[in-house]
Amino acid sequence: MDAEVIVIGAGIVGAACAYELSQRGRRVLVIDDGPGGATHAGMGHLVVMDDNPAELALSSASLAVWRQWLARMDSSCGYSHCGTLWIAADAEEMQAAADKQTRLQAAGIACALLDAKALAQLEPALRKGLAGALQVGDDGVVYAPNAARWLLAQGGQSSGHTQGISVLHTQVSTIEDGWVCLSDGSKRSAPDIVLAAGLRAKTLCPDIPLQAKKGHLAISARYPGKVRHQLVELGYVKSAHQSSGTSVAFNVQPRPTGQLLIGSSRQFDNTDSAIEPVILARMLRRANDYLPCLGDMHIIRTWAGFRAATPDGLPLIGPHPHQSGLWLALGHEGLGVTTATATAQLIASGICASACSLGGSAYLPSRLMQSA
Numbered sequence: 001m002d003a004e005v006i007v008i009g010a011g012i013v014g015a016a017c018a019y020e021l022s023q024r025g026r027r028v029l030v031i032d033d034g035p036g037g038a039t040h041a042g043m044g045h046l047v048v049m050d051d052n053p054a055e056l057a058l059s060s061a062s063l064a065v066w067r068q069w070l071a072r073m074d075s076s077c078g079y080s081h082c083g084t085l086w087i088a089a090d091a092e093e094m095q096a097a098a099d100k101q102t103r104l105q106a107a108g109i110a111c112a113l114l115d116a117k118a119l120a121q122l123e124p125a126l127r128k129g130l131a132g133a134l135q136v137g138d139d140g141v142v143y144a145p146n147a148a149r150w151l152l153a154q155g156g157q158s159s160g161h162t163q164g165i166s167v168l169h170t171q172v173s174t175i176e177d178g179w180v181c182l183s184d185g186s187k188r189s190a191p192d193i194v195l196a197a198g199l200r201a202k203t204l205c206p207d208i209p210l211q212a213k214k215g216h217l218a219i220s221a222r223y224p225g226k227v228r229h230q231l232v233e234l235g236y237v238k239s240a241h242q243s244s245g246t247s248v249a250f251n252v253q254p255r256p257t258g259q260l261l262i263g264s265s266r267q268f269d270n271t272d273s274a275i276e277p278v279i280l281a282r283m284l285r286r287a288n289d290y291l292p293c294l295g296d297m298h299i300i301r302t303w304a305g306f307r308a309a310t311p312d313g314l315p316l317i318g319p320h321p322h323q324s325g326l327w328l329a330l331g332h333e334g335l336g337v338t339t340a341t342a343t344a345q346l347i348a349s350g351i352c353a354s355a356c357s358l359g360g361s362a363y364l365p366s367r368l369m370q371s372a
């Protein structure tokens with residue numbers, strides 16, 4: 001036996017699972033062929049989302065765990081406790097903000113409605129004439145690639161009952177009962193295997209229902225203090241949950257470096273990582289419409305990445321329905337940085353056969369995958 005648990009994938013989800021398992025005394029081998037998937041392409045907004053009760057439960061539980069982990073993380077992880085402003089453009093969206101406030105407060109999430117004047121005072125760079133916003137103060141942002149590295153590095157230290165994490169940089173070509181086969185033909189064995197390989201998990205388990213949702217992002221040069229909160233239009237939720245077609249929404253994040261990270265777009269059935277100028281231009285026009293000063297800023301880099309989406313928009317967390325010893329931590333779509341922490345707790349509780357305060361039945365892979 002090479003480890004007690006093998007984790008395939010060192011993105012934020014695999015790293016969080018490895019960290020939580022090592023904290024619970026498991027000896028973990030993480031295998032990743034790099035150079036990185038969605039974790040390296042995303043925004044790292046730690047955000048409570050409430051499109052359905054299961055998403056709200058997972059994201060709010062995740063933020064609670066993030067707060068504990070972030071207290072230990074170093075500055076390289078780029079955490080900022082900036083909060084989110086959900087921007088309402090008109091009276092109808094203001095009603096949507098009030099409805100969102102009701103749902104969040106019912107779940108114990110502190111948030112406040114801002115009128116037009118209060119919004120303009122908090123974020124003077126926004127265009128005039130917006131109706132207001134919902135402020136969710138405990139959301140934040142993190143630099144996910146470094147947070148993943150930090151989590152893996154902690155497992156290397158012998159602290160208390162931590163048994164350690166070792167990392168192997170190679171490709172897994174197949175998974176069998178209790179072992180994985182690597183690209184050089186060698187094998188590694190463990191009684192439990194966690195598949196956290198993002199979108200590419202389909203090459204190892206073709207029955208996993210994952211679909212790519214392409215997203216473009218752009219980052220500006222440094223303009224410290226121009227924006228202080230993650231700014232998201234309320235229409236984002238509509239865009240995020242479309243199940244076909246192409247959409248863009250205003251979503252701007254102030255990085256601790258003073259740069260502005262600008263999103264977001266969503267496209268289905270497109271696995272070409274090339275930048276599409278038409279989509280990028282549409283996304284930037286939308287951002288510029290809310291934040292007119294963007295037109296005078298320098299964009300220094302643009303890129304595209306892929307979210308791994310499931311048919312019902314919820315992740316797959318738990319045992320594979322007909323492969324014993326195989327655990328899935330997949331399909332986190334546009335929320336996987338946020339929900340990596342509670343995912344790790346659910347997976348670790350399953351493997352260690354211990355209780356988890358978050359009920360996991362809504363995320364079980366068996367809901368979307370037929371049993372053998």
Ligand SMILES: Cc1cc2nc3c(=O)[nH]c(=O)nc-3n(C[C@H](O)[C@H](O)[C@H](O)COP(=O)(O)OP(=O)(O)OC[C@H]3O[C@@H](n4cnc5c(N)ncnc54)[C@H](O)[C@@H]3O)c2cc1C
Nearest residue numbers: 009011013037038039042043045172198215335336337338
């Ligand atoms: C444009 C965009 C914006 C986003 N914004 C946000 C946001 O603001 N907030 C948020 O919470 N989430 C956001 N997300 C989503 C988030 O980034 C993902 O849900 C999350 O990073 C998924 O992490 P992961 O570890 O599951 O997968 P990945 O990060 O894709 O990691 C999978 C890893 O597995 C490895 N791997 C794959 N196959 C193999 C194999 N056969 N052998 C060995 N290794 C293998 C890969 O190399 C990779 O390192 C965004 C995503 C995108 C694309």
